[in-house]
Amino acid sequence: MRREIASCSETQSISLKKVIGSGYVDFWRSTKRYIAVKGSRGSKKSCTTSSRFIYLMMKYGDSGLYPNLLVIRRYYNTHRDSTRAQLVWAIERLGARADWKIPKGELTLTYIPTGQQILFRGMDDPQSLTSITVSKGNLCWVWFEEAFQINSEDDFNKVDMSIRGQLPPGLFHQIVLTFNPWSDRHWLKRRFFDSGDPDTLALTTTYRCNEFLSEADKALYEKMKVQNPRRYRIEGDGEWGIAEGLIYENWIESEFDIEKVIENAAGKKTARGLPALVPCNGMDFGYNDPTAFYGAYADRKDYKIYVYYEFYETMMENRKIAARLITDGFGEAVIRADSEDPRTINELRLLGLRGIIGARKGSGSVAGGIQKLQDYQIIVHPKCPKMIEALSNYAWKKDRLSGKVLNEPEHDFSHAPDALRYGCEDLQKFGIQV
Incomplete structure (x- = not known):
């Protein structure tokens, strides 16, 4: 599959399959309100999510629609070396570095041709989530990275309720949650994986769908499978951590x-x-x-x-x-x-x-x-x-x-x-x- 990405100076032809790899077709195409992606380490979930949002912002922006993205982690000060770095990586991977303003002194990323923005917030400052405005277009999409650290469903609901309103034809609201599934007691399981909500795409991803891993990387997972089966269940198979037999319930x-x-x-x-x-x-x-x-x-x-x-x-x-x-x-x-x-x-x-x-x-x-x-x-x-x-x-x-x-x-x-x-x-x- 090839996609054309327009830049300020030229149009580049990029093979997304070559750049991003395979294994995320449903995720890439979904316009459902919620996408919940639990997965093992090394499953490409963050790489694919960041690449998808950069691609979609440029695609819709260049067609005259102006979606903006809000990226949320539990703590605001953890963005720079995680989500921001991941999104900058995706920009460069897609050959679009010249089209993005990436200032050193602030977190906001801006698509230069249209002025669309990627904003970063933390759940440690709830007030910052209630008064978000964008300079151009609509706030359409939210990415909760390390969503397992959002321990309050009520806090999530506050953000969810703020992503509303009429959109131009062709745009859609969407909240993406990516995380490692450390415990089956977390509200994420009940809300997105057990409910059967038709407006939710719930996915489990593993390192097996990451064709960019080396043989040495894969060997580490196989070793973990034998030596640490409980950890492998989560970090290898992307399954929920099971509370049975836990030492501390208190x-x-x-x-x-x-x-x-x-x-x-x-x-x-x-x-x-x-x-x-x-x-x-x-x-x-x-x-x-x-x-x-x-x-x-x-x-x-x-x-x-x-x-x-x-x-x-x-x-x-x-x-x-x-x-x-x-x-x-x-x-x-x-x-x-x-x-x-x-x-x-x-x-x-x-x-x-x-x-x-x-x-x-x-x-x-x-x-x-x-x-x-x-x-x-x-x-x-x-x-x-x-x-x-x-x-x-x-x-x-x-x-x-x-x-x-x-x-x-x-x-x-x-x-x-x-x-x-x-x-x-x-x-x-x-x-x-x-």
Whole structure:
């Protein structure tokens, strides 16, 4: 399939199949109100979505219709290195760089021949979503990237209701949602995949439809299929994470201000007169696997743990880890870290994390630490997405022959919960007074 793309200076003939690849025919052609695309990593869903919107904006703009696009993520400040970069990639991939204004100092992208715009917003600023205007044409399309992070259906509905009004013949309103399906409890499943709504196109995509992956890339998925079947279900087959056998059922995702939590706990005491609120910062080391650090506070009177800060990175040198955490205020904080690597702990201490110490661990410490955390309500701030993904999928092992649940957690999705468990090592179990 070939499409002509008009530019300011000439008309280029581009093969979309060669540039974009195959596997998304229904997605590319659909004019339904909603398109929900869940998929594995490497399934081209973001690449294809960005390419489709750039192509459609130019196609309709050059024909005298002027659709505009709104791109939404959970947090506004995450656009630059994700959706904006992806859309710029699509512009260049389609050979249209000269036709787009791509300013360095702002996020808005503008199609020069017509003045159509791509606008970027975050759900962290609801007011910015209620008064969106475009300089030319109509706001027709919305792209929710990483839609799984939109935890409130009511917030989605507010945006949905704002994309209304009469359009010129030939244009259509459409909301596209792309995401990894971390948990089958999310409202996205019920709303778009279980309802049978005729105005919804619901798709599941996998890495198999990405012909641009190398053989080495594909081999990683096959390895995951054997070693980490729970993760492969989501990141390989694009299926919903299943809640069965989860270790932690006692958590919620919720906005909170940690400074207000600290302020409200001032003077609050336990039964023995000790401060109720205590810091519980924990770290799990990795390199090819992620290094996970979490800033948390525990209320030892009301049995609540507030997880408010997340550092979750692969292939990070110790000096960079230390620099990041010091910059973010943890240079003097007590940090309980995985004690399997005392040399790393010592190096991080010399690099400026003066309060880092090894977790005690020992026989039965994993099961005991899990039981302890199960006594608390764990409240996770939305700014900690890797913890949310982990708690949605961290499960007990099953015997492969009998299917019997074992009293041992799977390694997969363990890095974030392990870091939290180390940080909370000194908390008491329910019913033990402190």
